[in-house]
Amino acid sequence: xxxxxxxxxxxxxxxxxxxxxxxxxxxxxxxxxxxxxxxxxxxxxxxxxxxxxxxxxxxxxxxxxxxxxxxxxxxxxxxxxxxxxxxxxxxxxxxxxxxxxxxxxxxxxxxxxxxxxxxxxxxxxxxxxxxxxxxxxxxxxxxxxxxxxxxxxxxxxxxxxxxxxxxxxxxxxxxxxxxxxxxxxxxxxxxxxxxxxxxxxxxxxxxxxxxxxxxxxxxxxxxxxxxxxxxxxxxxxxxxxxxxxxxxxxxxxxxxxxxxxxxxxxxxxxxxxxxxxxxxxxxxxxxxxxxxxxxxxxxxxxxxxxxxxxxxxxxxxxxxxxxxxxxxxxxxxxxxxxxxxxxxxxxxxxxxxxxxxxxxxxxxxxxxxxxxxxxxxxxxxxxxxxxxxxxxxxxxxxxxxxxxxxxxxxxxxxxxxxxxxxxxxxxxxx
Numbered sequence: 412x413x414x415x416x417x418x419x420x421x422x423x424x425x426x427x428x429x430x431x432x433x434x435x436x437x438x439x440x441x442x443x444x445x446x447x448x449x450x451x452x453x454x455x456x457x458x459x460x461x462x463x464x465x466x467x468x469x470x471x472x473x474x475x476x477x478x479x480x481x482x483x484x485x486x487x488x489x490x491x492x493x494x495x496x497x498x499x500x501x502x503x504x505x506x507x508x509x510x511x512x513x514x515x516x517x518x519x520x521x522x523x524x525x526x527x528x529x530x531x532x533x534x535x536x537x538x539x540x541x542x543x544x545x546x547x548x549x550x551x552x553x554x555x556x557x558x559x560x561x562x563x564x565x566x567x568x569x570x571x572x573x574x575x576x577x578x579x580x581x582x583x584x585x586x587x588x589x590x591x592x593x594x595x596x597x598x599x600x601x602x603x604x605x606x607x608x609x610x611x612x613x614x615x616x617x618x619x620x621x622x623x624x625x626x627x628x629x630x631x632x633x634x635x636x637x638x639x640x641x642x643x644x645x646x647x648x649x650x651x652x653x654x655x656x657x658x659x660x661x662x663x664x665x666x667x668x669x670x671x672x673x674x675x676x677x678x679x680x681x682x683x684x685x686x687x688x689x690x691x692x693x694x695x696x697x698x699x700x701x702x703x704x705x706x707x708x709x710x711x712x713x714x715x716x717x718x719x720x721x722x723x724x725x726x727x728x729x730x731x732x733x734x735x736x737x738x739x740x741x742x743x744x745x746x747x748x749x750x751x752x753x754x755x756x757x758x759x760x761x762x763x764x765x766x767x768x769x770x771x772x773x774x775x776x777x778x779x780x781x782x783x784x785x786x787x788x789x790x791x792x793x794x795x796x797x798x799x800x801x802x803x804x805x806x807x808x809x810x811x812x813x814x815x816x817x818x819x820x821x822x823x824x825x826x827x828x829x830x831x832x833x834x835x836x837x838x839x840x841x
Contacts, residue, residue: 467499740769
């Protein structure tokens with residue numbers, strides 16, 4: 412009899428254990444299902460949110476509405492202010508968006524439970540806030556329990572979700588699991604919004620740079636039509652006519668017309684072949700050399716490693732530097748001067764050198780007003796700077812004052828470094 416009773420009790424005990432296991436399995440399944448449903452809901456609701464504010468407001472309200480929390484506050488880390496900014500919130504304390512910015516509660520990174528969670532990048536659960544010295548209250552409503560989950564994406568803390576309850580020991584492991592899952596979704600969405608905003612800002616900057624390039628090209632066109640150069644060229648033609656040198660005048664006028672046409676054609680293009688640019692510059696130097704009665708010698712040297720047909724550069728970029736060397740360096744010199752123009756290749760750069768043996772910059776400033784030429788050089792400098800940003804490669808202008816052994820001026824050397832842009836035909840066809 413005793414054995415039978417024992418067996419009955421044993422069977423009953425095993426049956427109770429089985430029921431408990433089944434109930435635990437059912438509860439575990441219910442919680443997994445609830446977590447999946449909540450994750451699916453929040454994933455869907457976040458997809459159409461386009462701003463950080465929309466995300467934070469939506470999540471705060473949905474956490475209150477779907478999970479029955481009393482207060483939910485959303486914080487974002489502000490790098491400039493070095494503060495955790497209370498940017499979203501909902502609950503019995505009211506909606507954050509109805510408060511002015513001065514009434515919102517902002518925190519230093521290490522202050523309060525929120526600051527501690529963000530600083531450590533770890534979730535903090537406080538079952539009794541009266542026993543935790545980190546707890547701070549911004550109003551008369553004292554919370555008994557607090558759960559703070561940092562928003563982390565790619566090991567970078569973006570902010571935090573902070574939930575407060577009036578009941579002690581309120582938060583369960585299941586609450587922690589749900590809020591942690593939601594925090595991961597929110598962090599991912601916030602980072603996506605920030606990346607989109609950064610990309611949009613970059614596009615705006617590129618558009619602004621493109622506009623500046625266009626404006627610079629227009630300014631460059633006006634500056635290249637140098638009235639001094641045109642006036643003096645016409646004077647030279649007139650001089651040949653007065654001296655009955657019709658052939659010289661006709662030849663000069665023909666070259667002058669070719670130069671003006673080349674300048675106008677080049678000014679309408681963003682890039683020209685190095686071959687065309689050198690042809691234009693050579694024609695310009697020939698006219699200046701003739702107008703100065705051969706007052707200076709000149710050489711133009713090209714690196715044989717450069718394919719001048721398929722290598723490109725912005726048009727008329729070098730002309731202001733050459734003009735400056737002739738007008739303000741060589742022409743004021745009483746003795747014969749020299750102008751050397753060199754183009755060479757150095758890795759992924761095109762190095763352009765304009766070197767003269769003129770009177771130097773200091774003497775030039777005393778002799779003549781270089782305002783117009785300085786404008787042309789300023790525009791060229793600006794174009795080089797824009798080209799550097801546009802191509803993300805090295806580009807600059809370096810001016811060197813040359814000196815003799817006795818310390819007197821020996822001329823000026825200008826080095827213009829440009830990105831090496833090849834395959835002219837493809838670029839030009841675009």
